[in-house]
Amino acid sequence: MSNRQDLIRELYVYRYYIIFATAATYYIRRLYRQIYTIPKNLNHIPAISYGDLLKSLGNNEPLLQRTKRLVFPILSKANGIYLIRRSNNKFPFDWTVYVANPVLARHILYKPGNNKKKSSIMNPAFHHAQPINIFTSLMPQAFALIDESENKTISATQLSKRLTLDAIGKFAFDFNFKALEDKNSVWVKTYEMAFKGFMDIIPIAYPRLDWIYRKISKERRERYNAAFELMGLLDEIADGRLKWLLKNKSTISNRPKSEKDLLTLMLEGELAGEGIWTKLELRHNMALLFLAGHDTTSHSLAHCLYELAVNPDIQEKARQESINVLGSELVDVFPTLQDSKNFPYLDMIIKEVLRMHAPFNEVSVRVSHEDVELGGIVIPKNTIVNIDIEALHYNPDTWKNPEQFDPERFAEGGEHYSHEGVTWVPFSGGSRQCIGINFSMMEQRIALSMLLRKYTWKLPEGSKHENGIVADLPLNFAPESLEIQFIERY
Secondary structure (H helix, E strand, C coil): CHHHHHHHHHHHCCCHHHHHHHHHCCCCHHHHHHHHCCCCHHHHCCCCCCCCHHHHHHHHCCCCHHHHHHHHHHHHCCEEEEEECCCCCCCEEEEEECCCHHHHHHHCCCCCCCCCCHHHHHHHHHHHCHHHHHHHHHHHHHHHHHCCCCHHHHEHHHHHHHHHHHHHHHHHHCCCCCCCCCCCCCHHHHHHHHHHHHHHHHHHHHHHHHHHHHHHHCCCCCCHHHHHHHHHHHHHHHHHHHHHHHHCCCHHCCCCHCCCCCCHHHHHHHHHCCCCCCCCCCCCCEEEEEEEHHHHHHHHHHHHHHHHHHHHHHHHHHHHHHHHCCCCCCCCCCHHHHHHCCHHHHHHHHHHHHHHCCCCCCCCCCEEECEEEECCCCEECCEEEEHHHHHHHHCCCCCCCHHHHCCCHCCCHHHHHHHHCCCCCCCCCCCHHHHHHHHHHHHHHHHHHHHHHHHHECCCCCCCCCCCCCCCCCCCCCCCCCEEEEEECC
């Protein structure tokens, strides 16, 4: 009897610990089931285990290897449709249906969107005669960075990041970020810190636990805070521009839309009382222009430099095209708008790079508003739907030798144009296609044509990327260690 009383007293003494432990166990089990258990209305779709995904991310497995190991084996089970738990800023911890069937992907991409009105404000700046002078004016500074580097060896990733950062700054905001002038510029340092924060694995895998991670990790706090610091810097630009517009309404109103930067167009819409941009939407769109628009171009350009370095025959063919258009005189030549339309082989190279190294692996999410049938598979109401870009770009049933770099796929009448459905979507498609596609292609075209005339390049001796890019992240972003050695032609 005394033993029982002793036990009761002990339990009473530790009652709060017991209650806490019980509650914690219940919560953990519930969270585990929520994360790992497939909902009944989706269990008819082949799924990739969330545990397998986390293991892949934790091991820094390259995106292509993950796609070949986890995605390709199950595509035939449901007509190129599969299920995986993914997290994003809108739908944390939600199961997402991915489509990797080219014909079915067309239905996802080309469903009418609701962002037409907002896009129409920014379209004039992107679709007027491209700002060639912005791109060409930055290239001498890029050349100087190369020439000042030891043995003319420089990180392709850093070179392209700083070049494209200044380009998007001048084009979108009419502002000089001074990224090419100063690698320690507040814009460069804040951007790089914020970007690293976006790539942290724990917040990607377990976004609801990020607040705990920030409590225990100083590095995570700094990266997290950098995103807000970046938004603060962008706000300063917007506030200053708004004050200037209010003082110079008559002057700026007489300028055609095609000559105005994107920030000015967005603020003018707000001042005109069109009610299109709220303050929060303005901030979000500035961030989108700054991050997404810049990253797509910078990583594509870095991968172009790499592919041309390891494929010297293709590099030389591209160089001859540039010389044919811009002349053989051994001086810097700045392409004109007409010149920029005469680089078909460079366009093929850029497109093949974007196929093999698409910066992002998904497009803007869609949500089914009712039960729908897609390729014989029922997609329940309120299900998140997306497309798998990597699977579309590397599917061996669609592309011949998909891991081989071959720009001729995009020649007139080439392999790409014989495909049925959607097989190349680095800029998304349909109503949500990136409106900066022409801007990005033009910027890369100008940069590469001028670099090809001035330099030849290769990987430095002993490069770890000799037999393929060794990624820093489980994504298609160019690694910081991707160095290129340039050799002057004049």
